[in-house]
Amino acid sequence: MMLSSFPDKAVMAELLARMLWEIKAVHFRADQPYKLASGMASPVYIDCRKLISYPRIRSTVMDFAAATLVREAGFEAFDVVAGGETAGIPFAALLAERLSLPMIYVRKAPKGHGRTSQIEGHMPEGARVLVIEDLTTAGVSMFTFIDAIRAAGGVVDHGMALFYYDIFPEGRATMAKKGITLHNIATWREVLAVAREQALFDSQTLESVQSFLDAPLDWSGRHGGISALAG
Template identity: 80%
Template structure:
């Protein structure tokens, strides 16, 4: 499908951001911030799992994911696609099917019965694995799955997030220090740009969201959330 050309990165980012708004997967709420699992107070929230319920959009997003990794890494760079429990599993299955590759999935913790497996599927020793998640904030959660795959003999040098927060300047560098190059399609900047273009919110709300994106920890602290994120242990 992508042998001759790849879609433009900026176009893919804008289209995914627009799709997420179309299906009401993105929310701005500056007056009553969301509290994320990290403890961060945030005026923005996203649920990429809703993409699964829209077949045409879902297919387009997987096209974008395939184009992104093939352009950035190459056509013969992976042996297995891995999805993390739980949101990453269906997207891994879809991407593996699109690329014609085997798929595995990884639990957050080993299963408490039977074989006690943490990885389901066939992972050959030395297999080059791409780990995909629906979204990542700073990349920390992805390492739950990366560490398990590496411990089982897989080689993981790349991660894929359909949506990357991209609000912490050190996030990519921290992942690179752990041997991971992160690939993504869209970010919060893309979602904000579409919201502005479509005039989805008043100026004050858009301004608050931009303030959060520019300095998320300071914004969080001012709104009752954490002022620092827990480091990767």
């Protein structure tokens, strides 16, 4: 893999933002907020799972993901790529193929029959595992998978989210305290920048989205969602 053949981080972030808009994976709805898995009310919602249905786009995104990882973590940093149930599984398969690595996937909880496995596939003891999800807000769901891998004898020092909300200043530091370096391609900042540049929404909607990004828990609390993160 020739790193010089890939755009720099800012360009990759902008291009992913443009791709997400192009396939209509981004939704702004300030008047009827979305409820996120964390319990937060949000005027924005993104469906990264749509990426798998567009071959040219998903191939480019995997190129970006691979370039991000080898630049920030190294060429030989991982032994296995793990996808979290369910959205992370196809991206784990695609990225494992790109990096020529084995792949596993991790359930949210052990299945209730058969061997009651939570991890599917082969993970050698002490394997260095990269966990990938389509997106993350504060890393809570990612740690469901990270904890399961660590409990099974895997070593997890890195996580990859194609899209990171990046709305909590302490987010990366909190993950770092738990031993995880988070890598990502794009954030809401780039997505909002494209919306402004292309005038995709009226100014009132864009300002409401900006106010959410600047103070997400305050915005959530005023719109029927949680006003503090658990734990």
